[in-house]
Amino acid sequence: METTEAIAKWRSIRRYKPEPVPEGALRKVLDAGRKAPSWENVQPWHFIAVVDEALKQKLVKLSRGQKFVASAPVVIAVCGDVGAWDKPRNREALLELIEAGAMKATAEVVDNLLLKDPVFCVAEHGPSIILARTMEQLGIAYGFMCVEAVNQGLGCCIVGAFGNEMTGSLRELYDEVRADLALPERVYLLALLTLGVPDEQPPARPRKTFDSVVSKNKYGNPF
Numbered sequence: 001m002e003t004t005e006a007i008a009k010w011r012s013i014r015r016y017k018p019e020p021v022p023e024g025a026l027r028k029v030l031d032a033g034r035k036a037p038s039w040e041n042v043q044p045w046h047f048i049a050v051v052d053e054a055l056k057q058k059l060v061k062l063s064r065g066q067k068f069v070a071s072a073p074v075v076i077a078v079c080g081d082v083g084a085w086d087k088p089r090n091r092e093a094l095l096e097l098i099e100a101g102a103m104k105a106t107a108e109v110v111d112n113l114l115l116k117d118p119v120f121c122v123a124e125h126g127p128s129i130i131l132a133r134t135m136e137q138l139g140i141a142y143g144f145m146c147v148e149a150v151n152q153g154l155g156c157c158i159v160g161a162f163g164n165e166m167t168g169s170l171r172e173l174y175d176e177v178r179a180d181l182a183l184p185e186r187v188y189l190l191a192l193l194t195l196g197v198p199d200e201q202p203p204a205r206p207r208k209t210f211d212s213v214v215s216k217n218k219y220g221n222p223f
């Protein structure tokens with residue numbers, strides 16, 4: 001399937017056939033997330049394929065009763081690792097890019113410039129910016145996964161409305177889910193991706209017109 005076609009076919013799917021997701025297709029979806037680009041290649045993510053029924057029921061509760069979450073054969077727990085922005089780990093990622101020839105810089109430039117600069121170094125900021133940057137990277141990763149899911153003939157839905165660090169709600173239940181998922185301290189559960197064989201064919205949802213969201217050179221200047 002061409003990428004343009006996969007994007008055109010995109011719908012959030014909330015009804016799934018009971019059959020399991022083929023292992024190979026699931027692996028390709030997860031790998032699409034792994035291959036996503038990220039800020040200075042820090043890759044602050046971890047993806048957990050949840051198939052455990054009891055845990056899926058807890059995710060329904062955590063998402064304030066969004067029942068379709070448990071009806072999906074697989075729920076991908078999209079986790080953000082805020083520790084990935086710590087300077088030693090950010091440094092490692094940058095040095096790896098230099099080593100791979102993807103960036104023209106030296107270790108001195110990394111240490112004396114990039115890792116001290118508030119524009120280049122996310123760790124120079126407080127927790128809310130770090131969380132925002134983490135979400136930014138995850139959005140790209142689950143976007144890649146969504147397109148690959150369509151390509152594999154699967155349906156999925158991004159679920160962001162649940163208790164976690166972003167919403168600050170349902171703290172107790174969230175901590176329970178964190179323990180079930182065995183999340184390390186600085187790894188947060190920031191999105192869910194429900195995945196399965198579609199059992200519905202909804203029409204495309206409305207979108208703003210091309211001209212209302214695209215301009216040339218200046219805001220409002222027609223493209």
Ligand SMILES: Cc1cc2nc3c(=O)[nH]c(=O)nc-3n(C[C@H](O)[C@H](O)[C@H](O)COP(=O)(O)O)c2cc1C
Nearest residue numbers: 010011012013063066157158159160161162204205
């Ligand atoms: C970050 C994010 C969070 C979302 N959270 C939820 C959610 O909690 N529950 C849900 O049913 N849909 C959720 N959605 C799906 C949107 O409602 C959906 O993408 C939008 O209505 C457009 O429909 P479409 O995806 O079928 O084109 C979320 C989408 C995004 C991008």
